Amino acid sequence: MGTEDKAPRPPVRMCVRCQVTTENPVVVSVVHQNSGPGFVVYACGPCAAHYPPQPDVLTVLPQSRRAGDER
Numbered sequence: 001m002g003t004e005d006k007a008p009r010p011p012v013r014m015c016v017r018c019q020v021t022t023e024n025p026v027v028v029s030v031v032h033q034n035s036g037p038g039f040v041v042y043a044c045g046p047c048a049a050h051y052p053p054q055p056d057v058l059t060v061l062p063q064s065r066r067a068g069d070e071r
């Protein structure tokens with residue numbers, strides 16, 4: 001009693017492409033919903049290579065102000 005399955009389990013996710021559970025999930029997409037939290041789509045390593053790199057909001061900012069542009 002009290003010693004049930006409380007051990008931390010590895011983050012096992014199911015690949016969205018091959019439907020196989022993987023212990024090394026790679027985030028390939030994040031779905032944002034209008035209401036409530038969105039969900040993350042995972043893929044296994046090999047399948048993740050087939051997905052384009054997830055654009056990061058911090059990296060897709062306009063680069064009009066790059067260091068060195070000033071004098």
Ligand SMILES: [Zn+2]
Pocket residue numbers: 015016017018019020043044045046047048
């Ligand atoms: Zn896969």
